[in-house]
Amino acid sequence: MSEALRTFFSPQILGPEIFYGSSVGLFLIGLYMILVKKNLVKIVIGLSFIESGVNLFLISLGYVWGKTAPILNKPELMKEPVKYAVDPVPQALVLTAIVIGVAVTAMALSIVIVLHDKYGTLDISKIKELKW
Amino acid sequence: MSTLVLYLALAMAILMLVGAFVVVVTKDLLVAVIASAVVDLVLAILFYILQAPDVAITQASIGAGLTTAIFVVVVRKTKRFEDD
Structure with a gap:
């Protein structure tokens, strides 16, 4: 194995790449579902995927290699939390x-139920009238 | 995070993306909802690996449980299969 490959597969380099890559992948899959899918429930699932991808990206930005969770239950953690957490x-x-995302999803799904009661379909290409 | 945990994280990330791909390709909305619950649960494991246990608890209970319950109620009140 060459030197560049070995540095890439070292845990300090590969660790952040896994989390950044999977969060961006989840975001892109959600964006694809919102833009391409015709079913309303699938569109709402894509919205929740985008939220999950952004959450994973933020958490992995805050992670520092080799440090523990920010729960101050040991004396050295209480003395210097920046060094250990x-x-x-x-x-x-x-x-x-996360909690706000659940509220947004529930709101969108209630609108989906009202649209299904009104039009009898979940296909957005068949919902054409703008008047309610 | 040791190297073993890193490989676990890699496997979990791949499982999460495969679950999201299943949600994209399936025509059964109930299957899509269950697969998105799997994605949320794997995301909770990733949060725990990233040293955020409180976020992992919230994601597993609210994100995976409550959201899936709401989606199942909506699929039951509307149509189950995606027609195109």
Whole structure:
């Protein structure tokens, strides 16, 4: 194995690439579902995929290699939390964003139910009238 | 994070993307909803690997549980199969 390949497959390099790559992949799959799919339930699933991808990206930005969770249960963690714990600010943000995402999904699905009651279909190419 | 945990994270990321691909290609909406629940659960494991246990708990209970319940209710009240 050459030197460049060995540096790429070392854990410090490969670790962030896995998480960044999978979050971007999840985001792109959600974007594809929103843009291409005709079914309304699939579009809402794509919206929740985009939310999940952004959450994973934020958490992996806050991760520092080799550090522990930001729970101060040991004396050295209480004395110097910056040296031993990962960044807790993105975790607090994402914790709020998950709950808001569930509320957004429930709102969108209630609109889907109303549209199905009104038009009798979930296909967005058949819902053409703008008047309710 | 040791090397073994890193390979576990790689396997979980691949499983998550495969679940998302299943959601894209299937015509059965109930299968799509269950596969998106699998994606959310694997995402909770990834959050735990990234040293965020509180976010992992919230994702597993609210993101995977409550969202799947709402989606199943919607699929039951509307149509199950995607017609094209």
